[in-house]
Amino acid sequence: QHHLPPQTWTNSINQANKMALLAWAKESRIDLVQINGQRRYGAPPPGWVGDPPPAGTEVFIGKLPQDVYENTLIPLFQSVGKLYEFRLMMTFSGLNRGFAYAKYSNRRGAKEAIATFNNFEVREGCAIVVCKSMEKCELSVDGLATSVSRWELEAVLRRVTEGVLSVTLYASPCQKRAQLAVLRYSSHQAAAMAKKTLMEGNMRLGGMEMRVDWLNPDLKQKLQLHEEKPSSSRVQGGKCLGVPKQAPLSPVLRSALDRLNILCWRQYLGTPLFLTKCVQANSNGWLRFWCRVVIPGCPTPFSGFTWVRQNGPGRSGHEEAKVAVALQVLRMLGESL
Known part of the structure; x- marks a missing residue:
């Protein structure tokens, strides 16, 4: 057909x-x-x-x-x-x-x-x-938390993108206490699709927002003058498993995000990655989000749609969607709420 x-x-x-x-x-x-x-x-x-x-x-x-x-x-x-x-x-x-x-x-x-x-x-x-065509195959991802290891990032990328060949971590040249990753893909098409997925997914890892772009030749040359940052250096005790600061969450909702992070940390599953994309908005304030939660230690990601309502000007619809999907994942993992 x-x-x-x-x-x-x-x-x-x-x-x-x-x-x-x-x-x-x-x-x-x-x-x-x-x-x-x-x-x-x-x-x-x-x-x-x-x-x-x-x-x-x-x-x-x-x-x-x-x-x-x-x-x-x-x-x-x-x-x-x-x-x-x-x-x-x-x-x-x-x-x-x-x-x-x-x-x-x-x-x-x-x-x-x-x-x-x-x-x-x-x-x-x-x-x-x-x-x-320039046929670029390399992306830069700046703003990674220092708690994120190379194996963890690579595991996440292999679940949400296709064709990743290598992941290299460096100390970020633009941000203090952050990492920059260079991602190499098998083709320009694979890299372009990965860039689109990561940018539209509002991707955060280790509680920090990441900036995704094509790898600039000048930046590549600058990075090559420095040794790769050791991928084993991590912040111990799960201190970087937080959520980006927005308006304060209520204790119940805050605990849903914290509990998912802590559960994954205690079971050595890695830091959850949230991908959220608003696909519909109603005039009464309700927003429909596509959500995906990738947990490096789980074989398959958790995906689905959820309706949320933006509560107040200081709150992000994406943060509300993360709370909603975190609650669903906790239930699927058998956690009592």
């Missing part, structure tokens, strides 16, 4: 082009798969045999009209070389985000695409940009 995945499309926006895309996908037997804000063809394409293409075969496509889809773009870019993969970045409304990536079976195809389509008008007055 060849299909487009279910998604929230605003039917009144660009309806004609969306219908044309569906008809083209069915007629051409092209399979498009949407995952976390990007729609992908190939990787590998039908009939592909062997390893993926080497570095230098991917191009970046920018300044796309937001109502243009794969039924126009894939035939266009396929005309200069065999595509291994095509990724179009999407919004929840069903419009594209203005850029895409095309990976060819060899470097010649990528060079032909740049020569042919850079400044090419996909429609009158709409010239696109096509250039070599």
Whole structure:
């Protein structure tokens, strides 16, 4: 079967082009798969045999009209070389985000695409940009608590992202009493998806908010001049297992977060990682959150949805969601409340 995945499309926006895309996908037997804000063809394409293409075969496509889809773009870019993969970045409304990536079976195809389509008008007055993709594979994560070990961070990353190859910890050059991690992924796509997941998940580990970005070349050179921070240095006694300071929580709610942290610490499970994302807001103040709690010592993460209400201007909806999911995890672990 060849299909487009279910998604929230605003039917009144660009309806004609969306219908044309569906008809083209069915007629051409092209399979498009949407995952976390990007729609992908190939990787590998039908009939592909062997390893993926080497570095230098991917191009970046920018300044796309937001109502243009794969039924126009894939035939266009396929005309200069065999595509291994095509990724179009999407919004929840069903419009594209203005850029895409095309990976060819060899470097010649990528060079032909740049020569042919850079400044090419996909429609009158709409010239696109096509250039070599940087294919960055490394992320920097600054603001990690000093209590977080390399094995703990790596265990968490392997549960919430795919393709992580290595994790290296350094003393943060920007923050006192904090660590910076360099994450290396197997491909640019894996690194980009990890960056999106970590940023949108409002990620905290060891009670501190982390800043996720592509690894800056100057920062990389600076870090290489220093030895890796020993991954075994940890704050003893669970002193860094706290929750980021917001408006004070009530004793009952505060104890839910503390009890989960203490339970994990006592059972040597590692520090819980909370990922929260607001997916719906009602006019009466209720917020619907997708939540995931990753406990390094547990084989699978705890995931689900919860409704919370933001209580007062000093409180974060994300903090309320963490409290709600902490209560649920404690119940699932058999803790009496």
